[in-house]
Amino acid sequence: xxxxxxxxxxxxxxxxxxxxxxxxxxxxxxxxxxxxxxxxxxxxxxxxxxxxxxxxxxxxxxxxxxxxxxxxxxxxxxxxxxxxxxxxxxxxxxxxxxxxxxxxxxxxxxxxxxxxxxxxxxxxxxxxxxxxxxxxxxxxxxxxxxxxxxxxxxxxxxxxxxxxxxxxxxxxxxxxxxxxxxxxxxxxxxxxxxxxxxxxxxxxxxxxxxxxxxxxxxxxxxxxxxxxxxxxxxxxxxxxxxxxxxxx
Amino acid sequence: xxxxxxxxxxxxxxxxxxxxxxxxxxxxxxxxxxxxxxxxxxxxxxxxxxxxxxxxxxxxxxxxxxxxxxxxxxxxxxxxxxxxxxxxxxxxxxxxxxxxxxxxxxxxxxxxxxxxxxxxxxxxxxxxxxxxxxxxxxxxxxxxxxxxxxxxxxxxxxxxxxxxxxxxxxxxxxxxxxxxxxxxxxxxxxxxxxxxxxxxxxxxxxxxxxxxxxxxxxxxxxxxxxxxxxxxxxxxxxxxxxxxxxxxxxxxxxxxxxxxxxx
Numbered sequence: 001x002x003x004x005x006x007x008x009x010x011x012x013x014x015x016x017x018x019x020x021x022x023x024x025x026x027x028x029x030x031x032x033x034x035x036x037x038x039x040x041x042x043x044x045x046x047x048x049x050x051x052x053x054x055x056x057x058x059x060x061x062x063x064x065x066x067x068x069x070x071x072x073x074x075x076x077x078x079x080x081x082x083x084x085x086x087x088x089x090x091x092x093x094x095x096x097x098x099x100x101x102x103x104x105x106x107x108x109x110x111x112x113x114x115x116x117x118x119x120x121x122x123x124x125x126x127x128x129x130x131x132x133x134x135x136x137x138x139x140x141x142x143x144x145x146x147x148x149x150x151x152x153x154x155x156x157x158x159x160x161x162x163x164x165x166x167x168x169x170x171x172x173x174x175x176x177x178x179x180x181x182x183x184x185x186x187x188x189x190x191x192x193x194x195x196x197x198x199x200x201x202x203x204x205x206x207x208x209x210x211x212x213x214x215x216x217x218x219x220x221x222x223x224x225x226x227x228x229x230x231x232x233x234x235x236x237x238x239x240x241x242x243x244x245x246x247x248x
Numbered sequence: 249x250x251x252x253x254x255x256x257x258x259x260x261x262x263x264x265x266x267x268x269x270x271x272x273x274x275x276x277x278x279x280x281x282x283x284x285x286x287x288x289x290x291x292x293x294x295x296x297x298x299x300x301x302x303x304x305x306x307x308x309x310x311x312x313x314x315x316x317x318x319x320x321x322x323x324x325x326x327x328x329x330x331x332x333x334x335x336x337x338x339x340x341x342x343x344x345x346x347x348x349x350x351x352x353x354x355x356x357x358x359x360x361x362x363x364x365x366x367x368x369x370x371x372x373x374x375x376x377x378x379x380x381x382x383x384x385x386x387x388x389x390x391x392x393x394x395x396x397x398x399x400x401x402x403x404x405x406x407x408x409x410x411x412x413x414x415x416x417x418x419x420x421x422x423x424x425x426x427x428x429x430x431x432x433x434x435x436x437x438x439x440x441x442x443x444x445x446x447x448x449x450x451x452x453x454x455x456x457x458x459x460x461x462x463x464x465x466x467x468x469x470x471x472x473x474x475x476x477x478x479x480x481x482x483x484x485x486x487x488x489x490x491x492x493x494x495x496x497x498x499x500x501x502x503x504x505x506x507x508x509x510x511x
Binding site for chain 1: 374379386411415416418422425426429432433437443444447448451452454455457458459460
């Protein structure tokens with residue numbers, strides 16, 4: 001069977017993941033419910049690949065080859081030949097549940113369902129399938145084609161074989177895998193909470209102001225970005241929803 | 249709230265400084281003063297390891313220190329008793345024009361002021377291990393601190409090519425508070441076996457571009473220093489979010505050999 005990686009969701013994360021997989025030499029099938037989303041996703045991928053060539057991180061040949069490796073579809077059933085499906089749909093349990101159940105029915109026995117969720121339980125998602133040992137978290141960081149980290153999350157029943165296959169895949173993608181347990185926020189979204197939360201507290205208590213807190217964190221702590229700059233970049237809405245999910 | 253430093257010649261004829269307090273901080277501030285020509289009196293119990301400099305004068309008693317100095321750097325975070333003891337001794341020994349620049353990350357300047365006869369000359373300093381290698385130092389004022397005193401401290405740091413930021417007089421100030429909360433959360437995650445020490449450090453460096461992983465940073469700072477901030481914040485607020493993890497407490501107890509029992 002050809003080694004095909006299915007990617008669900010052509011948003012920021014999904015298209016970034018598709019690009020990374022294609023550059024690693026995999027055939028990628030990028031699925032989204034809407035054609036327009038796929039067009040946008042593909043457009044972003046092409047722009048990012050061009051940028052890579054411009055910055056001499058990629059050769060023109062590599063970029064073209066990667067582009068050719070990516071097919072898009074709005075037909076879910078076509079994902080059935082994937083050896084691994086990486087799900088990067090919206091962060092809603094009901095939606096992911098539906099996707100996982102359909103994948104579970106049509107994928108070959110040995111195929112793995114990986115999810116890019118940043119806040120849902122891998123164990124709970126695995127439990128909606130009959131392949132709890134082959135469901136795993138594969139959490140990329142935004143922008144996925146640049147950030148080196150992938151958190152590999154082991155659900156309660158995820159097998160060692162699944163973990164080692166996804167770990168190898170991550171390395172083939174040129175990323176650094178870090179194993180994390182299935183707890184809220186995994187590693188980064190959990191440990192980083194105080195970076196924002198304390199900055200907001202410090203602001204709220206009038207200890208310092210936004211510009212000064214950012215300046216202190218960069219110039220006294222050596223961080224590349226201050227907490228408020230970073231919140232702006234990530235999106236305050238995204239930050240709030242991650243905080244809520246860790247809290248809950 | 250920002251305070252920019254302008255080049256200004258020191259008005260004082262006294263050219264000496266005094267440094268005392270927690271070993272790690274005396275070491276770091278001593279290294280900073282090795283760039284200076286001024287006489288630096290290092291008041292210590294155990295002689296710190298510092299580059300050999302002619303202008304360093306090591307002493308176990310304050311009596312060898314001139315009464316009129318530019319400033320005393322009192323750098324204790326770990327022990328309140330020692331801190332207050334140091335401050336009272338400095339106050340009794342030094343002329344009332346000599347500034348007292350005291351680390352104010354585990355105690356507010358206001359709390360220290362209560363022990364002083366001449367509180368116009370005390371300035372709070374965000375002295376915390378590992379931060380001095382960077383370019384900015386946090387300062388804060390007490391209820392009686394004079395503007396001139398603050399200006400002089402700004403000039404001292406300006407000469408060392410450091411910027412200053414004036415923040416409100418609160419335990420933890422800004423950077424030590426954020427940093428220690430991060431490290432504390434990392435020790436909770438370690439304790440709950442969310443990932444290995446190396447995994448957490450790698451994840452935070454690669455996933456969020458932190459300059460150092462929180463566990464290795466904690467080890468470098470000294471977990472006892474991290475705990476002193478968390479204890480101070482917890483005591484100050486009584487809030488659960490500042491509760492030190494049991495693992496942090498254990499790492500602090502064995503701070504000198506933490507690498508031996510880090511998970």
